[in-house]
Amino acid sequence: MQIQQTRPGGVAEAPAQLKLRGQASVQGKNKSRQPVAMDRHPNVARLERWALIGTAQQRIAHAQGGEQALGQVWGELKRLERQLSQTTSAGGEIVQRLRTLEEKLTSQDAPLTDALKPRLLNGAGSRVHYGVDHLELLTAKPTAERLVLAFPVSNSAVEVLIPAGAQGQEVIKRLDQALNKEQIQARMSEQGKLELSLPEAQRRKLDEPVLISGEGIRIPAGNPVPVKFKQHPGQLSLLGEGLGRGEIKQEQRRLHKLLGEIEQSVRELKQFRQKMVQQLDKVKSRSQSLKLDELEQLQSKLSSQLKDGGFAGTMAGLLAQANVSRQNVVALLA
Template identity: 30%
Template sequence: MAMQISALNSKDTRPQTLGVAAGSGYDEAQAPAKVQNRDSGGEIGVKVQRHGQWALMSQAQSRLSMLQSMEQSIVSTYRQLVNLARQLDQNGGQSQALANQARALAHQVKSDGWLDGELSPNSKQGQSHYLMNRVDLLSPRNQGETVRIGLPGGNHLSLKLGAQASQSRALAELAPQFARLGITASLSGQGKLQLTGPEALFSSPWTFQGQGIRVPAGNPIPIGLDAQPQVLEQLADGLEGTNLDYEKARLRALLVALEQHRKALQAQRQQLMARMEALRSAAQLASQDPDALGSEIKSYIKGGDFGAQLQALMAQANLSRQSVVSLLSL
């Protein structure tokens, strides 16, 4: 939906007339020109303000388009997995053909780029996803620790980890420290620390040096990170095996997760649309402060990581059968 916004009125509280003292030598012939110059400055301010509003609405519209594309990718993937699950129930003996379908879907999802390897919304397109499987920085420990990490390209991190920190608190403390190097830290579907950033930062093993709590003390040791697994490739491999009951359970779990992701994206899209509409209405009716609403939208647009909201949804109880199947009617 294309959003339009009218020009905001400039609230110029400066005096409209100038008091002139007698004998000041003031040239009254120059007064109109000066007032005209002042008025021109006000017009420029309005134009600048209008341009800023248009630019902001354009950014918000781009964000809406991204959210919509993610939703569409989720719906398409969901429907294909439902079809795959039905075929598996009816024709379990044709597992090789089903495995080929799963690999074709994996290729499609990767080419689209809107979902990552775990079929979660991918707000970091063009970047790589890795898991820190060999070092546990998220589990609680009785003591705090400083872990020093050396990354490719001469980059370094010094991570301060608190004692008895829960998984969520540890992640909240680590995220801003990784963000200094352009790396997004989040929680994977398996509860591992997932890092997303430029491929160059993961091109070779990282070196770790700790204090003997999470990481051995002494000389730095190289530890490689694992590329995020492609869950659809794992499904395809499993369909070629003999434990088809496990793959049926995997499919059910993927369907539930996709429904949760769709709900989170839908909520974000609706919230952003409501903020945009409020900004448009405020500009027309002056019932609220458009600048305040604009700042709110800016903050919302910059908050592009969906991890926290998705994790909160995933922590809820399993969806009912009616809720899971609701995607089929879209």
């Protein structure tokens, strides 16, 4: 073992020197780390930007999927159009074919809604419609009634008071006001029946039985009665049902209308996709020349556009900005 020599009465300086060297070492490390952290900051921002661009590219791919789905429906309807021009009746095979196609392309995670609209263009505005056959609320009754509709899914309930003699639109208005807090709308269908709709994300509220209780003629006091609301059939199912009943002329008109709507939706999807691709290409080509604050603004703009899938508004914005100068990349996505 080596013992360090010291001066008489003195204190060994080695610990002090070690401490100083340690402090200097820490300070040196901190100094060396600072520029590294500053250098890394733009890299993090760049990674975040590319993640957003990747999300946009994924949405563009979804738009392509919507175009393909609309193409399948268009092809099937054109085939059906030719068949109907050669016959005065439609067999069960046609009805089943339409129903199968609807189940494939308009389910909850499919690219189209039951109205054959692209789910991307609808964004959060897509709604599901329901009716009920065995509960008549729109006819007048001689006494006032009180209804309580409980939704087990959300563990919530609403109360509706229907005055004596109220009917039709007056009852609809009261139901709509009461159900508003559940994001449910009440409307009268073309057939004069009660129709409820709600956002697709909330559809479980009406997919499962609703517990209805109250005081009156339609719902007497007592234990809640489970009532099952039935989702309305989609456009393809309605077309098939009409053909099955032999309403050829009427359903031919529906078919022609659907073909026109599908062609319009395809144009909108294609236009959106092309514009979005152009904007992303411009952003990529000029990303190296952007300053850090501009890069952060660009990320914020792109993130807000992709939020909630608001494709219709984004498309309108891009079309409006078609002639913007290339010098302001941020404004390209404003």
